[in-house]
Amino acid sequence: MKVSPFLLFIAFSASLVFSLVACAGKEQQSMEKKRLQYALVIHGGAGTIKPENMDAETKAQYEKALNEALDIGEGILSKGGTALDAVENVIVYLENSPLFNAGKGAVFTYEGHNELDASIMDGKTHKAGAVGGVTIVKNPIRAARAVMEKSPHVLLTCAGANRFAIEQGLDTVPPEYFYTQRRWKSLQRRLEKEKKKEPIGAREEPDAHKFGTVGCVALDEQGNLAAGTSTGGLTAKRWNRIGDSPIIGAGTYADNATCAVSCTGHGEYFIREAVAHDMSARMAYLGESVQEAGEHIINEKLKAIGGAGGLIAIDQYGQIAMPFNTSGMYRGYVTPDERKVGIFK
Ligand code: ASP
Numbered sequence: 001m002k003v004s005p006f007l008l009f010i011a012f013s014a015s016l017v018f019s020l021v022a023c024a025g026k027e028q029q030s031m032e033k034k035r036l037q038y039a040l041v042i043h044g045g046a047g048t049i050k051p052e053n054m055d056a057e058t059k060a061q062y063e064k065a066l067n068e069a070l071d072i073g074e075g076i077l078s079k080g081g082t083a084l085d086a087v088e089n090v091i092v093y094l095e096n097s098p099l100f101n102a103g104k105g106a107v108f109t110y111e112g113h114n115e116l117d118a119s120i121m122d123g124k125t126h127k128a129g130a131v132g133g134v135t136i137v138k139n140p141i142r143a144a145r146a147v148m149e150k151s152p153h154v155l156l157t158c159a160g161a162n163r164f165a166i167e168q169g170l171d172t173v174p175p176e177y178f179y180t181q182r183r184w185k186s187l188q189r190r191l192e193k194e195k196k197k198e199p200i201g202a203r204e205e206p207d208a209h210k211f212g213t214v215g216c217v218a219l220d221e222q223g224n225l226a227a228g229t230s231t232g233g234l235t236a237k238r239w240n241r242i243g244d245s246p247i248i249g250a251g252t253y254a255d256n257a258t259c260a261v262s263c264t265g266h267g268e269y270f271i272r273e274a275v276a277h278d279m280s281a282r283m284a285y286l287g288e289s290v291q292e293a294g295e296h297i298i299n300e301k302l303k304a305i306g307g308a309g310g311l312i313a314i315d316q317y318g319q320i321a322m323p324f325n326t327s328g329m330y331r332g333y334v335t336p337d338e339r340k341v342g343i344f345k
Helices: 005-032 056-078 083-096 140-150 158-167 181-196 267-272 275-286 290-304
Strands: 039-047 116-122 128-134 155-157 214-219 225-231 252-254 259-265 309-315 328-335 338-344
Touching: 039 056, 039 083, 039 259, 039 309, 056 083, 056 214, 056 328, 056 338, 083 116, 083 140, 083 214, 083 225, 116 140, 116 252, 128 140, 128 158, 140 155, 140 158, 140 225, 155 158, 214 259, 214 309, 225 252, 225 259, 252 275, 259 267, 259 275, 259 290, 267 275, 275 290, 275 309, 290 309, 309 328
Parallel strands: 128 155
Antiparallel strands: 039 214, 039 328, 116 128, 116 225, 214 225, 252 259, 259 309, 328 338
16 A cells, blocks of 8 residues: 555654653653652641640640651751651650650550550661560660661560560660650549440440550652651550551551651551551552542541541652541641641641
């Protein structure tokens, strides 16, 4: 068959125009998706946090602590430090603050002890480390990082995790270090309530107001993502219960190709729905943005099954999401040109 030169010319011109348009589109996309030099997001727990229940002084204390945590993270990232170092050190600060349910300030177990859980993940290598049920480790997030970097394992628990921390030369404290009057009182209130009711069973649903985990996700100058989470768990937890926070893929996840995530809320639901990994999977397989994935998981999927809580997430460009389905979530973020902290909806 003979094709006329005129038709060939038309076809050639059309394909040229098409490629030019496609190129322009791609360039536009990459311009829109410019990666920020750094970005960092924190949370200090989600739950029944309402303006009418918080006096101005308490609110100011939380805002100050959130800002100080952001200062620490920004100090590291703006000087070219790694996302992992930023996440670890921000969480150490939040663990040392009695305001949050992690480290000093952790809630009490049914028997009146403090059992702490934490995890950290490196988005570049997919390496991760976690501890569950530690009782004498001052900063569980440091123990989680030691598990990641100095052991062949991902998750160590209870007595073994305590021993590992001692062997690693991490700071240890007597269990009484974690005592705070506020958390002790909430345990007493909880036990009082229980006395009046049937004895609690394994399936009892904890009240939303007991949440208060801390978490941090960060993007560094090298384009690496990291995520970490630390918690005292739920007030009056029993039987060495461990929540989502030290479970990689449930409470914490990081992948340079998608996002870094840290969750807070009713851990059992976050474990069942593999929330942190689901964030990454939705972005990878469905092409959702970090905000779309977060919104769907927290305000549709979890809400539909009664799972209270929220998450913080950051993508490879420094785009941020902080969805929650409770009345409040302590939260904040910082980038080279923006900073914000918030508590209520
Ligand atoms: N997710 C934590 C847990 O279930 C609690 C929290 O976020 O406050 O252990």
